[in-house]
């Protein structure tokens with residue numbers, strides 16, 4: 001079994017439905033010359049209260065970085081990252097939304113058509129867990145019925161200031177059919193793991209649907225032929 005993430009990502013700052021990607025051409029070719037036979041593209045959205053660490057999780061996943069003074073997101077940011085899962089290259093088109101209340105009304109634009117969502121809370125702040133539950137309810141009511149939802153209890157490195165018990169969040173996730181992990185964007189704990197767990201749960205069949213078209217897209221992941229540039233540039237090289 002092979003899995004791994006390859007660098008590449010773009011965006012940052014305010015995004016308005018466009019996006020970019022720094023991926024190189026020639027995706028899905030392994031160094032040994034073997035090519036992978038499936039490339040799937042999925043739209044993933046991050047939701048959660050402001051300052052829980054959504055942007056930090058994405059920055060860690062896409063660029064392997066962490067900033068102590070991460071700026072609050074305005075509107076939303078768009079980044080991409082590609083991971084390898086057995087014989088499949090999974091390309092995530094990631095919409096990192098702004099958690100400040102004044103941006104709430106924009107959220108449907110980003111979760112509409114998303115195949116996956118990560119709802120983030122801060123384990124040191126009980127209110128953010130309550131807010132995360134509200135986001136889960138909204139997704140269950142208004143997002144695609146097949147959306148894969150993961151709950152991330154972030155800032156696990158601050159467990160000595162914990163206000164949300166692991167067991168409480170795990171029980172809630174089990175009741176609602178969510179993936180659940182505690183994460184730390186700071187130490188990188190469980191960051192690629194949560195994206196990988198989502199990738200494993202997403203359906204990777206043959207139907208194409210144009211997932212991730214702008215901030216919309218369909219609820220079905222889009223399978224790309226090798227060399228297909230998709231809607232937004234080529235899928236990234238992966239499996240170094």
Ligand SMILES: Nc1nc2c(ncn2[C@@H]2O[C@H](COP(=O)(O)OP(=O)(O)OP(=O)(O)O)[C@@H](O)[C@H]2O)c(=O)[nH]1
Pocket residue numbers: 048049050051052053054055056057067068069070071072073074097098099100154155156157158183184185186187
């Ligand atoms: N200790 C610790 N701090 C973190 C972690 N993740 C993020 N932070 C810090 O928490 C603050 C907020 O992080 P952001 O990533 O900007 O939070 P956000 O959810 O994107 O916030 P909005 O963009 O306003 O919605 C920053 O100062 C980060 O450095 C973590 O895992 N551990």
Ligand SMILES: [Mg+2]
Pocket residue numbers: 054055056071072073096097098099
């Ligand atoms: Mg942010």
